Amino acid sequence: MPGSGLVLAATPIGDPRDASLRLVDALEHAHLVAAEDTRRLKRLAAMLEIHVGGRIVAYHEHNEATLTGDLVARMTAGEQVLLVTDAGMPSVSDPGYRLVTACVEADVPVTCLPGPSAVLVALALSGLPVDRFCFEGFCPRKPGERARRLADLADERRTMVFFEAPHRLAATLSAMSEAFGGDRPAAVCRELTKTYEEVRRGPLAELVEWAAGEVRGEITIVVGGGSPKTLDPDDALAAVLERIERGERLKNACKAVAAESGIPATQLYDAAVAARRE
Missing domain, CATH: 3.30.950.10 (Tetrapyrrole methylase, C-terminal domain)
Incomplete structure (x- = not known):
């Protein structure tokens, strides 16, 4: 028999053969399966040639606000809720975040069956x-x-x-x-x-x-990410001095400008000290 709490389960993003053995076991034995689309869940079960053992309910963006409390109450009473979405991992651009947050607040166990992403x-x-x-x-x-x-x-x-x-x-x-x-x-x-x-x-x-x-x-x-900005050394020094004038510590100012300019912080530090002496 399954334990109580919430189980987030990743479902195939395309090929049903990517379903894990743990997902198959959970679908067959969970007390309740909350699915973003119950029709898709049933099609997946048919392709996997399994029977979803527990009750199936729809849980999506249009009803999660009203249904979350009921699901948490069921888990608090000892049931296991398996949450699946149309494809991939629940809560990643899919329903799930609200339910996880509610479970954490209610001290309900939450675990995850990893899989396709x-x-x-x-x-x-x-x-x-x-x-x-x-x-x-x-x-x-x-x-x-x-x-x-x-x-x-x-x-x-x-x-x-x-x-x-x-x-x-x-x-x-x-x-x-x-x-x-x-x-x-x-x-x-x-x-x-x-x-x-x-x-x-x-x-x-x-x-x-x-x-x-x-x-x-x-x-x-x-x-791809952007390339580091390259500043002229004189412009970089001016940026450091401007930060200092606003009250920032010299060391912190040099680190920040170094990250933006690609010029070593030690080089900026020495230049700033020399400029302040002048």
């Missing part, structure tokens, strides 16, 4: 640096809001991962090209793990042209 698969296939990355989810739909969001990320040094709908792909890539520069390397990953999986790599300007045609399927975009 479009974010990690796209990163691995992108050919871009993966030592440091950030996940930005979906860009805003409105052009103005999207442009502002991307402008805020123009200096991001880490590799960035985005989700996008196919009908907005061309507009989003165009906005990225404007915000990051057309020569910024990127990759568009389409239909990951599925029959027609495709990865398009190249500078953003080139990907904008490609996306002008019809593109279908689930989309994950990976964009």
